[in-house]
Amino acid sequence: xxxxxxxxxxxxxxxxxxxxxxxxxxxxxxxxxxxxxxxxxxxxxxxxxxxxxxxxxxxxxxxxxxxxxxxxxxxxxxxxxxxxxxxxxxxxxxxxxxxxxxxxxxxxxxxxxxxxxxxxxxxxxxxxxxxxxxxxxxxxxxxxxxxxxxxxxxxxxxxxxxxxxxxxxxxxxxxxxxxxxxxxxxxxxxxxxxxxxxxxxxxxxxxxxxxxxxxxxxxxxxxxxxxxxxxxxxxxxxxxxxxxxxxxxxxxxxxxxxxxxxxxxxxxxxxxxxxxxxxxxxxxxxxxxxxxxxxxxxxxxxxxxxxx
Amino acid sequence: xxxxxxxxxxxxxxxxxxxxxxxxxxxxxxxxxxxxxxxxxxxxxxxxxxxxxxxxxxxxxxxxxxxxxxxxxxxxxxxxxxxxxxxxxxxxxxxxxxxxxxxxxxxxxxxxxxxxxxxxxxxxxxxxxxxxxxxxxxxxxxxxxxxxxxxxxxxxxxxxxxxxxxxxxxxxxxxxxxxxxxxxxxxxxxxxxxxxxxxxxxxxxxxxxxxxxxxxxxxxxxxxxxxxxxxxxxxxxxxxxxxxxxxxxxxxxxxxxxxxxxxxxxxxxxxx
Numbered sequence: 001x002x003x004x005x006x007x008x009x010x011x012x013x014x015x016x017x018x019x020x021x022x023x024x025x026x027x028x029x030x031x032x033x034x035x036x037x038x039x040x041x042x043x044x045x046x047x048x049x050x051x052x053x054x055x056x057x058x059x060x061x062x063x064x065x066x067x068x069x070x071x072x073x074x075x076x077x078x079x080x081x082x083x084x085x086x087x088x089x090x091x092x093x094x095x096x097x098x099x100x101x102x103x104x105x106x107x108x109x110x111x112x113x114x115x116x117x118x119x120x121x122x123x124x125x126x127x128x129x130x131x132x133x134x135x136x137x138x139x140x141x142x143x144x145x146x147x148x149x150x151x152x153x154x155x156x157x158x159x160x161x162x163x164x165x166x167x168x169x170x171x172x173x174x175x176x177x178x179x180x181x182x183x184x185x186x187x188x189x190x191x192x193x194x195x196x197x198x199x200x201x202x203x204x205x206x207x208x209x210x211x212x213x214x215x216x217x218x219x220x221x222x223x224x225x226x227x228x229x230x231x232x233x234x235x236x237x238x239x240x241x242x243x244x245x246x247x248x249x250x251x252x253x254x255x256x257x258x259x260x261x262x263x264x265x266x267x268x269x270x271x272x273x274x275x276x277x278x279x280x281x282x283x284x285x286x287x288x289x290x291x292x293x294x295x296x297x298x299x300x301x302x303x304x305x306x307x308x
Numbered sequence: 309x310x311x312x313x314x315x316x317x318x319x320x321x322x323x324x325x326x327x328x329x330x331x332x333x334x335x336x337x338x339x340x341x342x343x344x345x346x347x348x349x350x351x352x353x354x355x356x357x358x359x360x361x362x363x364x365x366x367x368x369x370x371x372x373x374x375x376x377x378x379x380x381x382x383x384x385x386x387x388x389x390x391x392x393x394x395x396x397x398x399x400x401x402x403x404x405x406x407x408x409x410x411x412x413x414x415x416x417x418x419x420x421x422x423x424x425x426x427x428x429x430x431x432x433x434x435x436x437x438x439x440x441x442x443x444x445x446x447x448x449x450x451x452x453x454x455x456x457x458x459x460x461x462x463x464x465x466x467x468x469x470x471x472x473x474x475x476x477x478x479x480x481x482x483x484x485x486x487x488x489x490x491x492x493x494x495x496x497x498x499x500x501x502x503x504x505x506x507x508x509x510x511x512x513x514x515x516x517x518x519x520x521x522x523x524x525x526x527x528x529x530x531x532x533x534x535x536x537x538x539x540x541x542x543x544x545x546x547x548x549x550x551x552x553x554x555x556x557x558x559x560x561x562x563x564x565x566x567x568x569x570x571x572x573x574x575x576x577x578x579x580x
Contacts, residue, residue: 051407052400052580067407071311076404084401086323086392093322101315101405141401 002061002075002149002180003028009048010056011041011204018044019055019204026182026197028148031175033195033212034184037291041204042184046080046153061149073102077142079152083134084141087127091118091137094126095144104145112140117166131158139167149180156187168194192283202291212283219286224259226252227275228266237269238262251275312406312415316389320419325388330427333381337431340367341438349442357445362536364435365455372535375492376459379466382427383487386420386470390571391480399580413572416471424467425460432456458533458553465530465564466491472564475571478578491527498525503548515549523550523559530560 004026011019019041026032036042049059050066058065061076069075085094095109113122116136121129126137135158142150150171156164164187171194175181185191191198191212198215200208208215216222227250228234234252238245243257254262259278266273281289320326341364348360355363362370369376393399406412432455439446447455466487474483499522506512506519523529533553551559 047400047580050404052403054577054579066404069407072407073405078404080400080404081397084397086396086398088324089322093318097315097318097322098401098405100318101311103311 004049004059004061004149004180004182006045006049006057006059008057009045009059011044011048011053012055017204019048022057022201022204022206024199024206024209026149026180028180029175029178030196031171031181031183031194032197032199033191034182034199034201035188035191035287035291036184036201036207040201040291042201043080043153044204045201046078046151046182046184049151050076050078050080052080071102071104071145073098073104073145073147075145075147075149077145077147077150077152079135079138079142079150079155081153082131082138082157083126083129084138085126085134088125090123091126091129091140092122094137095141098141098144102145108144108146112143115143116140132160132163135159136163147179150174150182152181152183154184154186156185156190164190188282188284188287200287200290207290215290216281216283216286219281219289222255222281223279224254224257224262225275225277225279226254226262226266226273228252228271228273230266230269230271233269233271234266237265237271241265309411309414312408312411313419315402315406316415316419320385320423323388323392326385326423329381329384330423330430333378333427334430334434336381337367337378337434338438341365341435342441344368345438345442345444348444354445357439357447358451359536360439360444361435361447361451362455362534364438365432365459366534369531370455370534370536372531372537376462376466376531376534378428378431379463380488382424382463383466383470384484385424385427386467386472387474387480387483387487389416389420389471390474391483394474394478395480403580409576410572413475413575417468417568420467420471421464425464428460428463429456432459454553455534458557461557462530462533462560465560466527469564469567472567472571475575476567495525495528498522499528519548522548523555526560526563529556532556533560 006025007023009019009022010017022045034042034045044053047053048055048057061069066072066076085091089097092109092113095112096106098104099106099109113119116139118133118136118140121133126134129137135155139152139155142152156167159167168190171181171183175196183194195212197210198208198212199206200215208218225248226234231252235245238252238254238257241257241261243262244255246253257265259276263273263276344364344367345360348355366376367378368374393402402412403409436452470483470487473486474480477483477486502518502521506517509517511517529551532551533556550556
């Protein structure tokens with residue numbers, strides 16, 4: 001089972017530093033989500049990890065760089081872009097070609113075709129494939145060598161809801177077998193239920209790295225909802241905690257203090273509490289908060305009439 | 309290297325363009341050589357076996373009046389060898405299957421050169437069979453070997469130059485254009501300019517000066533490997549003395565080798 005260690009990855013296009021000093025670890029037995037806004041450098045980082053782009057830093061897979069691996073598809077399965085195949089080469093032949101380069105038996109080609117659900121079209125030309133079918137073929141190629149490690153760039157692009165569920169279960173199953181799974185996605189709700197760890201970048205720089213729960217709990221968008229008939233007593237107590245308080249009807253929305261701190265402060269102030277509920281931020285909220293200032297491409301706001 | 313060759317072998321076998329291009333070259337060769345052989349068989353002044361074979365094998369290119377057409381068809385295999393990688397985003401899949409760029413490039417060079425040479429050999433065999441069918445004189449062993457090697461070498465190098473153009477430009481369309489235009493239009497323009505300057509010089513019939521450039525036009529020089537008489541002979545009064553088959557082959561080989569070396573260096577440095 002491979003431990004991925006990326007150290008000081010960097011890439012510059014002209015005067016633009018696309019990836020800047022990125023270091024992280026992907027551990028076996030986990031799904032590590034790779035998040036970042038459009039243009040933040042996720043795909044470039046993945047290409048740097050695999051030696052496809054020339055840049056700074058080094059990535060090792062159990063101590064070896066990708067180019068040092070013998071028959072790399074048996075160790076690292078990759079999906080880097082949609083439809084990376086010749087449009088008139090049959091799907092099965094595409095996989096046979098890749099298998100030939102890594103001495104993978106042809107029987108494995110049929111296994112992965114069946115696994116991704118493309119058996120009925122395996123002798124068809126991929127130019128007729130939908131984006132989702134193309135992704136399935138790309139996933140089949142990634143799984144061809146039964147690798148210890150998967151590096152997948154937006155694998156759920158184009159998949160239908162059933163396909164996304166299938167992919168989620170597959171990746172969780174593979175991670176459960178002790179493999180390392182490093183996957184980028186824009187589907188934050190999907191990532192929230194799929195990933196164990198996160199690497200979050202913005203403008204090529206590391207914004208957060210760690211467990212999903214830690215990332216969410218550190219968000220300033222988490223709040224405690226308080227309902228109290230003694231709000232006039234509770235207000236100064238909350239101010240003394242340094243918390244910020246906003247009103248949502250009769251409910252006080254408190255940020256910057258835990259439920260325990262608020263309960264203790266209310267008790268000390270003699271304020272009654274009818275409700276004390278911790279509302280964690282969602283991954284989407286935490287992500288937007290973390291990357292808010294790091295968006296490379298930002299759309300203009302649209303008013304109610306649809307004008308921007 | 310073996311793995312990279314296996315990859316290239318499956319790649320070539322599993323794509324239609326391989327069969328279309330080789331089939332087109334062989335069909336053209338079959339139809340034209342049968343037609344020419346038939347005309348030779350009913351001619352009142354029969355040609356020598358060597359002359360007949362030269363014309364049949366090259367479909368007239370040995371006279372210097374036409375390009376070696378099969379090389380232009382088979383040469384596209386070289387363009388596609390690298391061009392498909394970039395046109396269809398295959399290069400990243402290829403390099404994640406075979407991360408050693410040196411062996412990937414070497415395997416493409418070996419497979420392209422070998423397939424192009426074998427396809428050219430098949431065309432020569434078709435020409436020989438056409439002569440047999442119409443009972444024409446057979447060529448001497450010396451001419452048979454020389455022309456066959458010359459045709460195979462030119463076609464292989466022509467295809468490799470296509471591979472290099474595609475690797476340099478990373479654009480299949482541009483590479484096809486370069487492969488078609490450099491040997492025909494570009495070299496012709498250079499030749500016309502040089503001859504115009506030479507004819508206006510103080511010593512229009514001398515063998516020195518700018519006219520020496522002409523013998524280094526790579527595709528023209530390489531063509532000496534299969535031409536036996538050429539329009540170039542008519543230019544001798546302007547002091548043009550071309551290389552022979554060996555010298556011309558070396559000039560083309562150095563040119564193609566230079567293109568491959570440059571494209572290899574860029575292939576190693578560039579992002580995939």
